[in-house]
Amino acid sequence: MTLRSKTGAILCTAALSFATTFTGTAQADDFYEGKTIEIIVGFEAGGGTDSAARIIARHLGKHIPGEPNVIIKNMPGGGTLLAQNYIYERAKPDGLTIGFNPFQVMAQVTEREGVRFNYSDSTFIAGVLAPGFMAGVRHDIAPGGIHKPEDIKTIDQPLKYTGRTPLHSIDVLATAAFDLLGMEHVYVPGYNGSADLTTSMVQNETNISGAGSIHWLKHLTPRLIDEGEGTGLFQFGVLQSDGTLAPDPGYPGVPLFRDFYKQALGTEPSGPLYEAFDFAERMQGTASWIVVGPPEMDPEATAILREAYAKAVNDPETVAETLKVEHVPYGHIGFDIAEGILAELANTDPAIAQFWKDRLAKQSGGY
Amino acid sequence: MLDAFVQGFLHVFAWPTPGYLLLGVMMGIILGAVPGLGGVIGLVILLPFTFDMETIPAIALLLGMFSVTSTSDTIASVLLGIPGTAASQATVLDGHPLAKQGHAERAFGAAFTVSAFGGVFGALILAVSLPLVLPIILAFSKAELFMLGVLGLTMVGSLTGRVVVKGLLMACLGLLMACVGYGQTMPVPRFYFGFDYLLDGLPLLPVILGLFAIPELIELAAKNSSISQTIKSDSQKGDLFEGVKDAFRHWGLTLRCSLIGTYVGILPGLGSSIVDWIAYGHAVQTAKDKSKFGTGDIRGVIAPEAANNAVKGGSLIPTVAFGIPGSLGAAILLGALIIQGIQPGPEMLTTKLDVTFSLVWTIAIANIIGAGLLMVWCKPVARIAFIPGQLIIPAVITFVMMGAWLTGVSIGDWISVIVMGFIGYVMKRGGWPRPPLVLALILGSIMEQTFQISMRAHQGPSWLWERPIVVLLGLLCLITIALAARGIIKTKRDETDKDTEAGEGNERNALISLPFSITLAALFTYAAIASLGWPSSAARFPFAIALPAIAMALFTCLIDARSLRSELATAGGLGPLWSTTKTKIQARKSAVFFAYLLGLLLLSLLVGQKIALPVYVAVYLIRWGNYAPYIAIGYALVAWGILIAFYDRVMHLVWYPSLLSEWLPAYLPEGLPLWLIF
Incomplete structure (x- = not known):
């Protein structure tokens, strides 16, 4: 399908119900007692978003007074647009239906066709952070390989970026970063999933790539990096509570993008492209996934769920299960951090929005 | 090894x-x-x-x-x-x-x-x-x-x-x-x-x-x-x-x-x-x-x-x-x-x-x-x-x-x-x-x-x-x-x-095939025109398909028109040909069958699938199959049981939020097992 749903796959929307259902013991007069919370996930069961939603949901119920049932329901389609529109437009604001989906902030900024939801008006419950992104290249793009940042000046091969879709958060950041570095490249979109992306790099069909942690650690590292055919270039870091970015411990020795830039080109990044990049990085750095309810959701439910998500993401059992899948635990982003970002999103500088729209049109253009 | x-x-x-x-x-x-x-x-x-x-x-x-x-x-x-x-x-x-x-x-x-x-x-x-x-x-x-x-x-x-x-x-x-x-x-x-x-x-x-x-x-x-x-x-x-x-x-x-x-x-x-x-x-x-x-x-x-x-x-x-x-x-x-x-x-x-x-x-x-x-x-x-x-x-x-x-x-x-x-x-x-x-x-x-x-x-x-x-x-x-x-x-x-x-x-059945040919010719023409407005990467594939398809569709229109002419000659006019075709393709029964399906769809929008599907089963058996009501109702109950036990309880499906399920629960006392019907 390439595993995309439309080609052949019989999508499965069933829930791994048994694993996520908790039947609570009775406590008196609680908002959620005896109720069921449905969490809508916009992908079929089994993918990265779905498994993150399920791991956290398994430990959500016990942090909510009244211990309600928590179940995951899958509503795949439109690259989560169906599910996110459903939450925004149709779900009742009673605190029983919420969504767990990728924070597709660039889809909102570029007013992608089909997007009718709006994060700034939705009821924010939590942001969940997966490990940060990074970028890697094949060594044979330069005669002596790429071993230090300055080596990017010796590149003599045409660069081809292994792309997903132009709005994918990794592609948005990584291609802009390559452009900032002056690494002119052809954007080749259409790859689906870590294995597909990796095979293309191994086959030298493409030679530069942005990667999430599973893609990097479990696919690219054994098949490309360990073979001495490629290397990690830079990483985008993880948002700290003081608002700064720190390197992800999962990519040892891979520098942060700004440090890499300074060493490679000898200056600080600046200019309109950098401003647009900085905006996208801050927006997307806020959260990998966002848990939202419909606009004007019941305030009592909102408060309970915000607290419960904070506890559930950091619950030791959640952390233990997360570590089976990722190399570091998920991070929790509370309303205190998200509030400012969502306000900025609501008042996005029209020039920056236009920049990303133009870039999207360019990357979507034909060969 | x-x-x-x-x-x-x-x-x-x-x-x-x-x-x-x-x-x-x-x-x-x-x-x-x-x-x-x-x-x-x-x-x-x-x-x-x-x-x-x-x-x-x-x-x-x-x-x-x-x-x-x-x-x-x-x-x-x-x-x-x-x-x-x-x-x-x-x-x-x-x-x-x-x-x-x-x-x-x-x-x-x-x-x-x-x-x-x-x-x-x-x-x-x-x-x-x-x-x-x-x-x-x-x-x-x-x-x-x-x-x-x-x-x-x-x-x-x-x-x-x-x-x-x-x-x-x-x-x-x-x-x-x-x-x-x-x-x-x-x-x-x-x-x-x-x-x-x-x-x-x-x-x-x-x-x-x-x-x-x-x-x-x-x-x-x-x-x-x-x-x-x-x-x-x-x-x-x-x-x-x-x-x-x-x-x-x-x-x-x-x-x-x-x-x-x-x-x-x-x-x-x-x-x-x-x-x-x-x-x-x-x-x-x-x-x-x-x-x-x-x-x-x-x-x-x-x-x-x-x-x-x-x-x-x-x-x-x-x-x-x-x-x-x-x-x-x-x-x-x-x-x-x-x-x-x-x-x-x-x-x-x-x-x-x-x-x-x-x-x-x-x-x-x-x-x-x-x-x-x-x-x-x-x-x-x-x-x-x-x-x-x-x-x-x-x-x-x-x-x-x-x-x-x-x-x-x-x-x-x-x-x-x-x-x-x-x-x-x-x-x-x-x-x-x-x-x-x-x-x-x-x-x-x-x-x-x-x-x-x-x-x-x-x-x-x-x-x-x-x-x-x-x-x-x-x-x-x-x-x-x-x-x-x-x-x-x-x-x-x-x-x-x-x-x-x-x-x-x-x-x-040229009477069925010819309209389909004409529809296809129109459809592919529309596709070719629509794709002209897209960036080349999006337009290339549908456009490349539509062009030969239009030619082929026009060709099948010709073939069908010719068969229709000979079928008309054999049957002796449009009226008699339609009546033989109607029998051959079981037009009336087929139309009723689709009407049943549309009924099922509409009923689901109104009252939800958990009610509509069993109703469809029962009505079909009684009206079309001529079975006794007790057989039909028993059959429908089994169908309902499968919907609840398997698709609802095991698969946790999201069901269609019917009109009835939107307003009725507000008038009912709390605590009823509404999942049995909605």
Whole structure:
């Protein structure tokens, strides 16, 4: 399908119900007692978003007074647009239906066709952070390989970026970063999933790539990096509570993008492209996934769920299960951090929005 | 390696593994037999139970279930003419005619035998080709996969039915339908008419269910008889064994199709939904006497069934060795393996080879057990072919509609089934073959994705002549086309206008076909014009399909107009021709059948599916089947029970939020078990 749903796959929307259902013991007069919370996930069961939603949901119920049932329901389609529109437009604001989906902030900024939801008006419950992104290249793009940042000046091969879709958060950041570095490249979109992306790099069909942690650690590292055919270039870091970015411990020795830039080109990044990049990085750095309810959701439910998500993401059992899948635990982003970002999103500088729209049109253009 | 081969075998036979394997196989048989369910759903249901199990038993349970769904899916394909899963679409073409002739058991005998053989042989092929796997995968970049898609598409030549150009045109329609929604590589939604549902493209399962199931069910309902048109007689005794003998008689075909299955499985991205077509096409191309295909040729059952079991073993290797799942099922299986601590990687072919072999052995043994159990069970199952059709239809409609609902939990899935059901009905009656459409629909998005990537990655079309394997596959395509063309000309000469209307795409009703031709011409013209407004990467594919399709559609308009003229002359005017056509296509009953389906849809919008489906079942049985109310109501209650127990409680489906469910609960006391009705 390439595993995309439309080609052949019989999508499965069933829930791994048994694993996520908790039947609570009775406590008196609680908002959620005896109720069921449905969490809508916009992908079929089994993918990265779905498994993150399920791991956290398994430990959500016990942090909510009244211990309600928590179940995951899958509503795949439109690259989560169906599910996110459903939450925004149709779900009742009673605190029983919420969504767990990728924070597709660039889809909102570029007013992608089909997007009718709006994060700034939705009821924010939590942001969940997966490990940060990074970028890697094949060594044979330069005669002596790429071993230090300055080596990017010796590149003599045409660069081809292994792309997903132009709005994918990794592609948005990584291609802009390559452009900032002056690494002119052809954007080749259409790859689906870590294995597909990796095979293309191994086959030298493409030679530069942005990667999430599973893609990097479990696919690219054994098949490309360990073979001495490629290397990690830079990483985008993880948002700290003081608002700064720190390197992800999962990519040892891979520098942060700004440090890499300074060493490679000898200056600080600046200019309109950098401003647009900085905006996208801050927006997307806020959260990998966002848990939202419909606009004007019941305030009592909102408060309970915000607290419960904070506890559930950091619950030791959640952390233990997360570590089976990722190399570091998920991070929790509370309303205190998200509030400012969502306000900025609501008042996005029209020039920056236009920049990303133009870039999207360019990357979507034909060969 | 031999050591690992034996070690792997011993793993599978250490208790309690065989017990879990058997349990998995039995579940797989049921999931495969019910249309709309299948291995992927089974994996999702079973997965949570395996979290706390030991590795090998857990894998035995999952793989045992997953391996046999493509054996038991034959049951629905043969008996009902509905592909039980996407892997047995081609089995319908000859399997269902056999059931109509009363030979369901023979089809089963042959299918189960070659399924077991395909599964085992596929596993052996894998064992010897392990060293070749990595070079094969690395040699097939997107450019080669594109050409492989083209080669798959040339199989259309074997599936066209009486009028070749109609088959080709249906392939174009399938390719165009694959363009619906966001393109594989560009954020431009195409042909979605403002419906969110279509943004992701047309989902395959509702299309297949609609296209194949609804027309067959209409025919069954209108005939008011059983599936088999002959009465059960002594001549059908020993039919099962006859089928087994058929399998051995055509051992060469079985062998070749198992090979095809295994190697198609190894290549990521193509997978099980097309391998049955490729195998079927191969059977037709290599047969000396092609005249019986489509009307109940046992070779048309043997080929896809041998291939669709072999493919599963093949797809397992790239999954475990490189983390490259060849299908959605393999992707979920990969997740399960990782949870079980099996990290995919090249060491699965070296130090952990015994684990890999235990997976291969599990598939082989599951296939043997599955086929054995089905041989025993299929006799009573085959009797379904002889019971009144009216009793079968409500159950099948329930499973078909719920199977479609499972794909996207959207009312669009139901609309797809009904619309595609109508199109399938028109195609069947108008002599338009359905298989080319389905094959092209599956291949279309793969071909577009690989084509776009290749054009961008190589900055132009040079890859078409610079890559040796692409050129080689291109030559194979030309040879296939030449052979198909020769075969078609020869068949034409041999049986010029033999008056057969049996088989896919052979019915003749110009009154039905001509309007369809005209619609197609208009549709492709619209598609060509609409695509002019898109960026070139989004427009290229639909535009390239639409241009030849317009020419072909105009040509079929001419053919149909000519047939209409001669039919008019024979019948003596439009009035008499319409009345004979009306009888022939069972127009009135078919219209009522669609009205029932629309009623089901509307009722679901109003009161919800949990009420609407049982009501449909009861009303159908009383009004159309003339059954006593107590039978109808009992039947409806069973249907309701399945909806609640399986689809609601086990699958946790999101149901359609009906009007009634929006306002009624506010007037009811709290604490009622509303999930029983909404």
